[in-house]
Amino acid sequence: MAKRDDVECWLTDMDGVLVHENHALPGAAELLQQWRLQQKPFLVLTNNSIFTPRDLSARLRASGLDVPEEAIWTSALATAAFLKSQAPGGSAFVIGEAGLTTALHEAGFIMTETKPDFVVVGETRNYSFEAITKAIRLIDAGSRFISTNPDATGPSSEGALPATGAISALITKATGREPYVVGKPNPMMFRSALNRIGAHSENTGMIGDRMDTDVVAGIEAGLHTILVLTGISDQNEIEKYPFRPDEILAGVHELLDEEPFETDSY
Structure with a gap:
């Protein structure tokens, strides 16, 4: 299981991690831009099967997040x-x-x-x-x-x-x-996502807001797991489970590099 410094590819949940009620969460736009500049493959995952990737890309764009439809993986x-x-x-x-x-x-x-x-x-x-x-x-x-x-x-x-x-x-x-x-918490969804971007579990991280889906499936798939507290789970929820993520962060803004980068180069 990789340390954060070893992560070369990222999977991230959408609601509660990047957006909340159609508003981008702090650091989400900057993190996506950081991954692009660092040329790190990523996929945005959701268990919601109602919408096509094109629909979800448009929804995220309206929230201020630029995610192409090919970077979205649904159940x-x-x-x-x-x-x-x-x-x-x-x-x-x-x-x-x-x-x-x-x-x-x-x-x-x-x-x-x-x-x-x-x-x-x-x-x-x-x-x-x-x-x-x-x-x-x-x-x-x-x-x-x-x-x-x-x-x-x-x-x-x-x-x-x-x-x-x-x-x-x-x-x-x-x-x-x-x-x-098929969807989370079945690690099958993560494995198919890894196949989509040609990634390997040993150097991939998963960011989620739910212990019972994102974190447990990430652990079972062998990923570096990060739980953010901007969605479903809080400290009391974490204590209910016998397993723990590799990291617990207040939000995705804590994943931003300290050095500034240009946000208009994409």
């Missing part, structure tokens, strides 16, 4: 890469939004309701009883059950929203079948 992309490795040219019935369906199409999958190889459940704001019923029946008939991520709830300005994990639990209860979950 939808990780899921599509995994399924392509399992059944090239396969088929799927999908409960999800454009981020997931686009990733699967680009991976060569066919969307169908007739004997699909996989039933894939991702994030959506339009869950329907009809679609969930179809998923249950297809799984009962032999389709393999896949979930993009385990998050049971998601945030909104009005409070918690049911998320992928909650809908997957409903399907599990009806079928008796647990899904294979």
